[in-house]
Amino acid sequence: MARRTDACSTALRRAAVLALAALPGASGLGATAPAPAASEPATQQVQVTAPLPGARDEKTLSQLFAAQEAFERHHALAPDATLGFRLYARLDPQELARLQLWLVDGRERTPVPLDSHRRFALSPDWSRVFADHGARLRTNLPDGAVAWHVDVRSPGVPGDRRRLGDLRLECEADTFHGDLQRGLRTPVSAILDASDELCLGDDAQAWFAERPIFGVALVAGERRRTLPYRYLHGSNGTMAMAALFDWPYALRDRTYFLPLDDRSWPDDTLVEFDAMDDPQPGPSP
Amino acid sequence: MTPYGRPKGELTAARRASVALMSARDLARGLAVAAMAVCTGCSTVGNGRLVRLDEPAARSLLATGTTTRSDVLQDFGQGTIVHFRSGWETWQYQYRECIAKGWDQVPYIGLITSRLARPTKELIVLFDDRGVVRRWSLQQFDDREIRPGAR
Numbered sequence: 001m002a003r004r005t006d007a008c009s010t011a012l013r014r015a016a017v018l019a020l021a022a023l024p025g026a027s028g029l030g031a032t033a034p035a036p037a038a039s040e041p042a043t044q045q046v047q048v049t050a051p052l053p054g055a056r057d058e059k060t061l062s063q064l065f066a067a068q069e070a071f072e073r074h075h076a077l078a079p080d081a082t083l084g085f086r087l088y089a090r091l092d093p094q095e096l097a098r099l100q101l102w103l104v105d106g107r108e109r110t111p112v113p114l115d116s117h118r119r120f121a122l123s124p125d126w127s128r129v130f131a132d133h134g135a136r137l138r139t140n141l142p143d144g145a146v147a148w149h150v151d152v153r154s155p156g157v158p159g160d161r162r163r164l165g166d167l168r169l170e171c172e173a174d175t176f177h178g179d180l181q182r183g184l185r186t187p188v189s190a191i192l193d194a195s196d197e198l199c200l201g202d203d204a205q206a207w208f209a210e211r212p213i214f215g216v217a218l219v220a221g222e223r224r225r226t227l228p229y230r231y232l233h234g235s236n237g238t239m240a241m242a243a244l245f246d247w248p249y250a251l252r253d254r255t256y257f258l259p260l261d262d263r264s265w266p267d268d269t270l271v272e273f274d275a276m277d278d279p280q281p282g283p284s285p
Numbered sequence: 286m287t288p289y290g291r292p293k294g295e296l297t298a299a300r301r302a303s304v305a306l307m308s309a310r311d312l313a314r315g316l317a318v319a320a321m322a323v324c325t326g327c328s329t330v331g332n333g334r335l336v337r338l339d340e341p342a343a344r345s346l347l348a349t350g351t352t353t354r355s356d357v358l359q360d361f362g363q364g365t366i367v368h369f370r371s372g373w374e375t376w377q378y379q380y381r382e383c384i385a386k387g388w389d390q391v392p393y394i395g396l397i398t399s400r401l402a403r404p405t406k407e408l409i410v411l412f413d414d415r416g417v418v419r420r421w422s423l424q425q426f427d428d429r430e431i432r433p434g435a436r
Binding site (some may be wrong): 093212214215226228229233234235249250252253276277278279280283284 | 340344349365369371373377379405407409411419420424426
């Protein structure tokens with residue numbers, strides 16, 4: 001058995017020498033390298049290289065606490081709502097299957113459970129002390145692969161609809177507070193935020209529906225308004241400016257904006273979605 | 286020498302004020318011309334058929350599951366396309382009163398023009414990854430209906 005191993009090792013060494021000789025410039029190296037003395041024991045060096053893992057997509061715990069503070073400050077928009085956070089696959093939906101999240105505090109790493117919609121809530125165990133130490137919520141996906149979103153849900157809203165006040169509150173909690181959306185924060189935005197007017201702009205925040213959408217409507221009692229197409233899919237020149245927004249191409253068919261500047265719609269307004277795979281409606285009466 | 290017969294640097298204070306005023310006038314004239322360019326005519330994406338299109342006509346031209354991209358191209362011209370990762374895409378046709386074509390897409394200027402309250406009609410056609418019509422929508426609206434504050 002030992003002899004067989006020696007024979008294999010010798011054969012491998014020969015193959016390695018032959019492979020090196022076949023490399024361009026290898027003969028030159030061989031000519032200049034000092035030949036090992038006959039009595040010197042043969043040594044084998046094995047070098048294993050692997051790419052270092054790149055930066056992972058993450059947010060600081062401080063950001064999430066900042067979102068929570070803004071959520072509490074604007075809680076009147078959705079008095080019964082709870083605060084959560086949701087992760088979307090920003091570039092490749094296939095990556096959701098392997099998405100994991102941890103709280104990383106120094107060298108300690110604690111898994112954070114996600115529900116079936118990849119949502120999680122702030123744990124009561126997470127303290128400001130952790131945040132001040134630089135604790136982070138870190139995914140296992142590369143930086144840029146995940147879109148983070150504040151997720152505010154009032155009870156009693158059907159799963160295929162959203163309550164406008166919840167969405168307004170999401171905007172307030174995220175923009176310039178949780179700061180979870182990617183993209184530039186322009187000086188104009190900072191000024192509007194300082195006067196609490198940022199979330200009165202119709203392009204302050206992008207939202208993602210559960211399914212690819214073909215239409216979005218606001219419904220408040222008898223009042224109903226189907227939004228123009230510029231509110232969908234980042235189709236408008238302004239809203240499509242990728243640098244200003246979290247631009248998840250994989251989510252483009254689910255992306256919508258809202259006329260946040262129109263305060264005539266009450267917070268209890270429902271946002272309804274017309275899915276791409278819904279049947280074509282019949283003739284208007 | 287200046288056009289006024291004096292060596293450069295010897296303009297009187299009054300002349301300097303006059304030149305500054307002329308520059309301001311030129312600037313104002315330029316802005317007026319730009320504003321006229323924005324507000325001249327109407328903005329139409331497509332071949333203009335949308336202007337007179339009503340729902341029954343749209344229904345006869347756009348049969349879901351049958352009508353293809355080339356049919357739509359022939360009937361309405363080229364719309365503004367939005368592609369999706371799934372291979373599906375939308376074609377958007379729009380008619381807006383008073384906004385010359387293309388201004389909404391110009392960075393920064395589009396921030397203003399796209400917010401001007403004007404009667405607008407739009408047709409959106411959704412194609413699947415085989416290039417067949419799956420959905421369409423035709424609607425007319427006035428931005429003031431969306432944003433009362435824009436009045």
